[in-house]
Every structure is written in C-alpha cells, then in structure tokens.
Amino acid sequence: MNYRTTKSGLKFSELGLGCMNLPTDYHEAQSILKQALDSEITYFDTADLYNKGDNEKLLGRFFKENGHRQDIVLGSKVGNEFSQQSDEVKWNPSREHILHGIKDSLHRLGTDYLDLYMLHGGTIEDNMEETLDAFNILKQDGLIRAYGISSIRPNVIREYLDHSDIDVIMMQFNLLDNRPEMLLDEIAARDVKVLARGPVMKGLLTDQSQSIIARKFEEGVFDYSKEELTQTLSNVDEPLTVSTMNYLLSQPVASIVAGASSVDQLTTNVQYYEQVDYHTHSRERFQNLQYEQHL
Numbered sequence: 001m002n003y004r005t006t007k008s009g010l011k012f013s014e015l016g017l018g019c020m021n022l023p024t025d026y027h028e029a030q031s032i033l034k035q036a037l038d039s040e041i042t043y044f045d046t047a048d049l050y051n052k053g054d055n056e057k058l059l060g061r062f063f064k065e066n067g068h069r070q071d072i073v074l075g076s077k078v079g080n081e082f083s084q085q086s087d088e089v090k091w092n093p094s095r096e097h098i099l100h101g102i103k104d105s106l107h108r109l110g111t112d113y114l115d116l117y118m119l120h121g122g123t124i125e126d127n128m129e130e131t132l133d134a135f136n137i138l139k140q141d142g143l144i145r146a147y148g149i150s151s152i153r154p155n156v157i158r159e160y161l162d163h164s165d166i167d168v169i170m171m172q173f174n175l176l177d178n179r180p181e182m183l184l185d186e187i188a189a190r191d192v193k194v195l196a197r198g199p200v201m202k203g204l205l206t207d208q209s210q211s212i213i214a215r216k217f218e219e220g221v222f223d224y225s226k227e228e229l230t231q232t233l234s235n236v237d238e239p240l241t242v243s244t245m246n247y248l249l250s251q252p253v254a255s256i257v258a259g260a261s262s263v264d265q266l267t268t269n270v271q272y273y274e275q276v277d278y279h280t281h282s283r284e285r286f287q288n289l290q291y292e293q294h295l
C-alpha cells in the first residue's frame with residue numbers, strides 16, 4: 001500500500017474504506033474491517049448520519065476491540081441534524097451544531113479526537129464564516145487534526161478553496177463521473193487533495209459491470225443511455241477497477257474511498273489496487289462531463 005500526505009500531515013492510504021456500505025451486523029462488518037487493516041488500509045470514512053450514528057458506533061466498537069486507533073486516519077462528517085424519532089434530516093452547518101456534533105461523534109467512535117472532520121454538503125447561502133469558526137475552534141482544542149468538505153458544488157468548493165484552510169474535498173469521482181476534472185487545477189493550486197468517493201460507481205466499474213447495469217442502472221447514468229454504458233464499459237481493455245484507480249491516482253487524490261459490503265468485494269478491490277501503474281490508459285474512452293449547476 002502506498003500513502004499520500006495532506007498539508008496538515010494526515011497520511012492517507014491510497015485505497016481507503018468507505019464505511020457507509022458496511023453491513024449493519026457487527027460480526028459481518030468486523031470481518032471487512034479486519035481485512036482492511038490486514039491490507040494496510042489506513043483511511044476509514046464515516047459520518048454521523050450513516051445509520052443515524054450506528055455506523056460510528058460500529059467503528060468505535062471495532063477499534064476499541066482491535067486497537068490501531070493511532071495507526072489509522074479516521075474521518076467523519078457533520079452538518080445534518082437527524083433524530084432517532086423520525087427520518088427527517090435538517091441541514092445545519094451552524095457553529096453550535098458543529099461544536100455539539102463533534103462531542104456525539106467522538107462518544108460514538110470511542111475516541112478523543114478525529115483525524116478529519118468534514119462538512120457533509122453545504123450551499124452557497126450557508127454562513128461559511130460560522131462553520132469555519134467552529135472547525136478552527138475544534139482544531140485549536142485538539143479535537144480534530146484537520147477539516148474538509150464533502151461537496152460537488154463548484155461555487156461552494158471555490159469559496160472554501162479561497163477562504164479556508166481545508167485539507168481535502170470529498171467528491172464523487174471516477175472514470176464515468178469525471179466532472180471534478182474542471183476543478184482539479186484550482187484544488188491543486190491550494191495544496192488541497194481530493195477524497196474520491198464512488199470510485200467504482202456502485203459496482204459499475206468492476207468485473208460485475210454488466211450485471212450491475214441490469215440491477216442498478218436500467219435507465220443509464222449521466223449522459224449515457226443503458227446501451228452506451230454497456231458499450232463503453234465493455235470497450236475498456238484492462239480491468240475496469242484498475243482503470244478507474246489508475247485514473248484517480250494520476251490526479252491530486254489523497255485516497256480512493258471505496259465502499260465494500262463484503263470481504264470478497266474488498267479483497268477484489270485491494271487486488272486490483274495492487275495492479276495500478278499510475279497511467280491513465282482508458283480516460284479517452286469516456287465522455288467529458290461538466291458540472292452544470294451551482295457554478
């Protein structure tokens with residue numbers, strides 16, 4: 001496993017684990033998490049919202065039982081107010097909510113600091129000064145080592161690049177969803193790195209692509225019809241997972257945050273990661289997409 005370091009000194013494994021997709025059964029999830037540690041994955045991505053706090057609790061239990069807290073980079077997210085009583089989720093990037101949210105997350109995760117705390121979305125109308133104030137307080141108090149945002153809105157991303165000290169931006173990024181390309185120069189110029197979520201696009205960019213199209217992408221995706229998707233994906237002459245990983249690791253990406261709901265999926269993804277050669281062989285076979293909203 002190779003590692004990439006951000007400006008605050010967070011050392012990310014090039015392949016990370018997106019924990020949102022873990023089974024809710026602790027014992028099943030535990031096998032995946034153990035496999036991740038055995039594969040030298042150090043980045044574990046969660047959010048307060050995943051399973052209404054239960055995903056954080058599951059990670060807290062795992063790292064309490066298995067140690068390794070100091071060896072990993074633990075990232076969580078804040079900004080969505082949720083309750084156990086209803087499924088309503090309210091966007092809240094206020095200082096008060098963030099300063100309160102960290103306490104709940106740390107408690108669930110059984111730790112006294114987070115390596116990375118990200119704003120879980122955001123709009124251009126938000127009071128960014130207040131949000132940044134909260135993140136800076138948490139950093140000064142040693143409760144977080146670095147902060148970032150998870151966003152696919154160019155206008156929000158540009159505001160944070162210009163006015164904050166973010167380490168990372170989490171964005172959906174893969175060969176099919178190559179929209180982040182239009183922001184990469186600006187991101188790199190600020191010494192910020194991308195956390196690429198959705199790298200295998202829910203399984204489309206794996207050996208299972210044709211069955212995933214039938215199961216999950218009957219209507220196509222982005223500007224691709226189902227037929228175009230089928231054709232594009234069958235025209236790539238190396239394994240699709242290797243291709244998307246090669247593409248991502250040729251960019252200012254700190255970690256490919258791949259989800260896995262079984263040990264098999266994780267093992268396959270790790271095996272493909274081990275074949276990367278950091279060359280973008282297949283990019284020209286895919287359409288050039290652009291963000292069209294929130295510019």
Ligand SMILES: NC(=O)c1ccc[n+]([C@@H]2O[C@H](COP(=O)([O-])OP(=O)(O)OC[C@H]3O[C@@H](n4cnc5c(N)ncnc54)[C@H](OP(=O)(O)O)[C@@H]3O)[C@@H](O)[C@H]2O)c1
Pocket residue numbers: 017018019020021045046077120121150170197198199200201202203206207208257258259260261264265266268269
């Ligand atoms: N806004 C945000 O901040 C945000 C949003 C979304 C995700 N995330 C983070 O990013 C992580 C990854 O996101 P994602 O789930 O959208 O992306 P992804 O990694 O592209 O997709 C993961 C899913 O793809 C399928 N898969 C993975 N490896 C496979 C393999 N080898 N063969 C066949 N299928 C495979 C599985 O689907 P099945 O489980 O259906 O089999 C798995 O759950 C999440 O866990 C979360 O931590 C953040």
